Amino acid sequence: MSTGLQLSVLLPIVQQPFRIYYAYNPLTLNTLVRSPSPLSRSMFPPGAAGDFSFQTALSSLAPDFRLREPRKTFRFTIGTTF
Numbered sequence: 001m002s003t004g005l006q007l008s009v010l011l012p013i014v015q016q017p018f019r020i021y022y023a024y025n026p027l028t029l030n031t032l033v034r035s036p037s038p039l040s041r042s043m044f045p046p047g048a049a050g051d052f053s054f055q056t057a058l059s060s061l062a063p064d065f066r067l068r069e070p071r072k073t074f075r076f077t078i079g080t081t082f
Contacts, residue, residue: 001025001026001027002023002024002025002026002073003023003024003026004021004022004023004024004073005021005022006019006020006021006022007019007020007021011078016078016079017078017079018076018077018078019076019077019078019079020075020076021073021074021075021076022072022073022074023072023073024071024072025069025070025071025072025073028068028069028070028071029067029068029069030066030067030068030069031066031067032064032065032066033064033065033066033067034062034064035062035063035064035065036062037058037061037062038061038062039054039057039058039061039062041054044057
């Protein structure tokens with residue numbers, strides 16, 4: 001969800017629309033997403049080396065990533081249609 005202002009004008013020389021907009025997003029997304037993993041701890045040998053191998057495999061095959069949206073956006077475009 002976002003709210004904002006937009007100004008659209010037709011450029012007279014090139015006959016193309018020009019748009020400037022500013023958007024403010026009061027409900028930003030800032031979430032850590034965990035990928036589903038087919039790995040389990042029982043697949044690795046017990047002990048420190050098994051712990052390390054499990055953590056390494058987990059981080060490379062099922063990484064966590066952050067979904068983050070910006071709070072404000074300011075852009076301009078020149079396009080073929082409004």
